[in-house]
Amino acid sequence: MSTPAFLVARDLGVILSGRDVLHGVSLQLARGHLVALVGPNGAGKTTLLRALAGLVESRGEVRVGGDALAALPLRERAKRFGYLPQGHLVHWPLPVRDVVALGRFPHGATDPARLSPRDDEAVARAMQITDVVQFAERSVTELSGGERSRVALARVLAVEAPVVLADEPTASLDPRYQLDVMQTLRRAADAGALVIVVTHDLGLAARFADTVLVMAGGKLAAQGTPHQALSDDILRQVFRVSAYRADYQDSGVILPWAGV
Amino acid sequence: MTVRSNPASRAGAVTAALLVGVGLLMIGSLGVGPVKLSPLTVMDALIGRGGDVPQIIVQQIRLPRAILALAIGAILGLSGAALQGLLRNPLASPSLFGAPQSAAFGAVLIIALGWADVRSYALPVAGITMAFVSVFVLLSVAGRSASLLLLILAGLAISSLAGAATALVMNLSSNPFASLEIAFWLLGSLEDRSFRHVALALPFIVVGAALLLSQRAAFRALSLGEETAQSLGVDVARLRLIVIVGVALGVGGAVSVSGTIGFIGLVAPHLVRPLIGHDPARLLIPSALAGSALLLAADIAVRIIPSTTDIKVGVLTSIIGVPFFLYLIVRQRRALGGGVA
Numbered sequence: 090m091s092t093p094a095f096l097v098a099r100d101l102g103v104i105l106s107g108r109d110v111l112h113g114v115s116l117q118l119a120r121g122h123l124v125a126l127v128g129p130n131g132a133g134k135t136t137l138l139r140a141l142a143g144l145v146e147s148r149g150e151v152r153v154g155g156d157a158l159a160a161l162p163l164r165e166r167a168k169r170f171g172y173l174p175q176g177h178l179v180h181w182p183l184p185v186r187d188v189v190a191l192g193r194f195p196h197g198a199t200d201p202a203r204l205s206p207r208d209d210e211a212v213a214r215a216m217q218i219t220d221v222v223q224f225a226e227r228s229v230t231e232l233s234g235g236e237r238s239r240v241a242l243a244r245v246l247a248v249e250a251p252v253v254l255a256d257e258p259t260a261s262l263d264p265r266y267q268l269d270v271m272q273t274l275r276r277a278a279d280a281g282a283l284v285i286v287v288t289h290d291l292g293l294a295a296r297f298a299d300t301v302l303v304m305a306g307g308k309l310a311a312q313g314t315p316h317q318a319l320s321d322d323i324l325r326q327v328f329r330v331s332a333y334r335a336d337y338q339d340s341g342v343i344l345p346w347a348g349v
Numbered sequence: 350m351t352v353r354s355n356p357a358s359r360a361g362a363v364t365a366a367l368l369v370g371v372g373l374l375m376i377g378s379l380g381v382g383p384v385k386l387s388p389l390t391v392m393d394a395l396i397g398r399g400g401d402v403p404q405i406i407v408q409q410i411r412l413p414r415a416i417l418a419l420a421i422g423a424i425l426g427l428s429g430a431a432l433q434g435l436l437r438n439p440l441a442s443p444s445l446f447g448a449p450q451s452a453a454f455g456a457v458l459i460i461a462l463g464w465a466d467v468r469s470y471a472l473p474v475a476g477i478t479m480a481f482v483s484v485f486v487l488l489s490v491a492g493r494s495a496s497l498l499l500l501i502l503a504g505l506a507i508s509s510l511a512g513a514a515t516a517l518v519m520n521l522s523s524n525p526f527a528s529l530e531i532a533f534w535l536l537g538s539l540e541d542r543s544f545r546h547v548a549l550a551l552p553f554i555v556v557g558a559a560l561l562l563s564q565r566a567a568f569r570a571l572s573l574g575e576e577t578a579q580s581l582g583v584d585v586a587r588l589r590l591i592v593i594v595g596v597a598l599g600v601g602g603a604v605s606v607s608g609t610i611g612f613i614g615l616v617a618p619h620l621v622r623p624l625i626g627h628d629p630a631r632l633l634i635p636s637a638l639a640g641s642a643l644l645l646a647a648d649i650a651v652r653i654i655p656s657t658t659d660i661k662v663g664v665l666t667s668i669i670g671v672p673f674f675l676y677l678i679v680r681q682r683r684a685l686g687g688g689v690a
Binding site for chain 2: 139142144163164166167168170172174176178179180181182183184187188191192194195199200201202203244248
């Protein structure tokens with residue numbers, strides 16, 4: 090990578106209820122990149138994401154923007170990471186705009202009814218990018234799954250953090266929404282963010298990512314360009330599949346085809 | 350600053366209306382009793398005009414009772430709204446979690462052991478300690494998932510245990526008025542309270558309320574779940590602790606002068622939600638005012654309803670509160686059936 094690394098992890102490890110779910114993970118990732126984090130179920134993808142954001146206790150070191158994560162106050166961490174968990178849970182029937190406005194919480198905007206012009210702008214922009222403006226005053230609980238996941242994405246984009254961590258943002262979406270979400274994240278990366286996306290869809294990873302991280306058994310099994318990291322060998326060893334490959338519109342197509 | 354007219358200003362209007370309502374109920378509470386006083390007489394007596402008798406009745410006898418109803422109703426409503434916000438669960442409330450029952454046990458134990466009389470600060474301290482223990486145990490038992498069923502079952506267990514322990518202590522004590530006392534602590538009452546009782550409870554209620562209100566923004570972030578709230582910069586573990594301490598201080602302080610008054614904390618937030626929406630931060634103050642209004646109204650009602658002996662105000666709030674609770678359970682049936690909120 091030519092640009093300097095913004096997010097650095099050294100020998101990162103996590104133990105959850107006595108089980109070693111993540112160990113020896115070292116990374117150097119730069120802004121302006123979309124990174125796909127793939128791996129079989131239980132490989133530790135979500136745990137890695139949480140460890141990078143400081144949401145789970147970990148060994149090793151994480152540095153973000155030159156600072157040690159452990160030394161950053163919560164509020165400062167929150168400004169640097171936009172974190173989109175799985176499930177897009179909202180516990181109360183709040184208006185969409187209020188949910189998106191919570192993305193400004195780390196910036197001190199704790200009341201969605203009283204946003205500064207700067208916060209208001211960020212919220213409006215995030216809602217525009219994700220195409221949820223027409224739901225602004227509706228309750229999130231009235232929306233379909235696809236609509237709700239766009240609202241969740243809008244909330245994360247509203248943080249305007251240099252690092253976006255998205256845990257399976259395309260799960261349970263129809264093909265069009267999957268493409269829309271990936272396109273949106275791709276654009277966030279092009280605009281200068283470091284975007285890390287957990288996904289099970291190797292096709293989407295190959296299509297949109299600059300870098301692919303492959304995890305297996307709590308370790309990094311491979312990292313590199315989609316072409317390097319999703320080689321036939323890796324697919325066979327890590328995912329136990331073979332894949333159909335092709336080139337279409339200047340990008341590599343990978344379609345898992347059969348178990349091996 | 351862009352100020353949206355909708356929810357914030359509606360909350361403001363509702364708050365104003367509730368303030369007026371609470372003010373009227375205060376005047377009502379000062380006027381109702383064996384000697385009926387008109388609102389005008391009450392106002393006169395409050396500012397030291399009119400006859401000596403109305404002045405003594407209003408200022409010495411009824412004002413402490415009304416102030417306690419106001420403050421205790423407020424802290425119960427606020428605690429309910431705060432617990433519901435913390436657990437993202439509309440069925441959370443201090444009384445369903447056994448906090449008042451446990452506080453009553455603490456107070457009763459102190460009295461029975463002869464460590465302090467009923468007007469000592471040892472009472473609220475004991476009540477607060479037990480309330481803290483009960484909420485802490487409950488949240489530990491239910492765990493981070495805060496599943497509806499677990500919380501309610503654990504709360505039921507704790508409140509039953511605390512109620513039984515209170516009755517047991519009273520039974521074993523040599524107090525000739527034991528059964529009367531049991532009724533007071535388990536059922537709750539504001540009768541014959543003096544300014545000494547106000548001084549006993551109010552400081553704790555005020556500090557508890559201040560703690561809960563200081564966390565209002567965090568409740569809003571918590572709408573998105575604990576992990577997301579953490580990622581937005583909320584220290585969730587610290588928030589939990591502050592809420593437990595705030596509820597324990599407020600409820601423990603209240604119970605040590607009023608006994609167990611249930612269901613205000615459950616009902617109050619539900620009364621204001623249809624008016625101002627579900628934003629857990631915006632609900633806090635209106636819920637407190639609704640709690641005040643409910644308890645003032647109930648305390649007026651027990652003096653108006655004709656009966657041979659005194660009706661305890663806690664009985665009345667439970668008689669209204671339990672059917673309401675059942676109604677909420679029916680509405681939440683799907684979530685309860687799944688076991689997860």
